[in-house]
Amino acid sequence: MNLYKVGKFLFTVILYPLYRIKVIGKKNIPKEGPVIICSNHISNLDPPVVGITSGRNIHFMAKEELFKNKFFGKILRNVHAFPVKRGMKDRNALRGGLKILEENETLGLFPEGTRSKTGEVGQGLAGAGFFALRSEAWIIPCAIIGPYKPFKRLWVVYGEPIDMSSYRENKATARETTDMIMKEIEKLAKNPKMNG
Template sequence: MNLYFFARKIVRGYFKLFFKWEVNGAGNVPNDGSVILVANHISNYDPLALGCAVERQVHFMAKEELFKIPLVGKIIYKFGAFPIKRGKSDRKAIKKGLEILNQGKILGIFPEGTRSKTGELGKGLPGATLFALKSEAVVVPVGIVSSYRMFAPIKINIGRPISLDNYKKDKISSDDLANATEFIMEQINVQIKELKEMKN
């Protein structure tokens, strides 16, 4: 058992012991091949929760600043995360993300780019869409609902893979990119709404 799966086992046990841990639709994540998991972002705990919700290793993009923190940067790098410069085009991060997908692995992305202050789904940035349109990866939308308070529920809803074939063209316009991004965010919102309906 490598370090990632050993750590995931511990964190997953922690979630099950101290929270009401619930994952729906885990079987919607393909057992092999490249996958892009796109989810809403409400807490710094989201990458841990999403990583524990699926059986395969998830490689996350993380803000560059985290890698400059002693120990933290080394740990998340060991677990397969890679840095991205926020607010600007980062060719190195894009190349790394595509490399991960071309190797048939899972890339985890929070399209909002930052945590939602209200808990509501914000506007999506085009990063996840670019990865999807420039690769053969399957896109899987995920909704996360939780306060992450001790003994409170952590609910994760993993939807079925969605197709972006209608947006894949030889030359992708800014409108195509915007429309595809909006479609991805709509599908994430569907997963969130389903969780809230279950809650009620």
């Protein structure tokens, strides 16, 4: 049994009607090749929401603590999640993320690293910039615009691929690159049409 497909199906049939999910810009996500989807983070439901709306099978980083329970950890690995240590450079997680991209898969990141308590887009961690600079992946900004309230519209907006060539050629830092990605996410999140 493919747990990822089962989970994707269940979340689709539950979350789409529950939150009246509306997706914009899905066509911006390449169907093939390495992709990094960078999204804001407002709820624990963000990973499955990005997973069911993007059209790609996504590998998400998840905090290491979630893998300590063997049963739950096995489930997470079966749905393409992999552990990352928070608050420090985790070389294994960085290598694992690059390997996913080298295999032309999709990496899902929430650069803020934790959920926003205000709903505003916060500062991102440098890891997103690291992956963007060290791979040939397309970078797709994503904004989830809530709130997560039953039967109230939830928007998922995918922006156009970010051209990383000048950042890679000019040897931009991971911090500079992450800041640029976060600005693109913030632009999507502040679309007045979807905020009331």
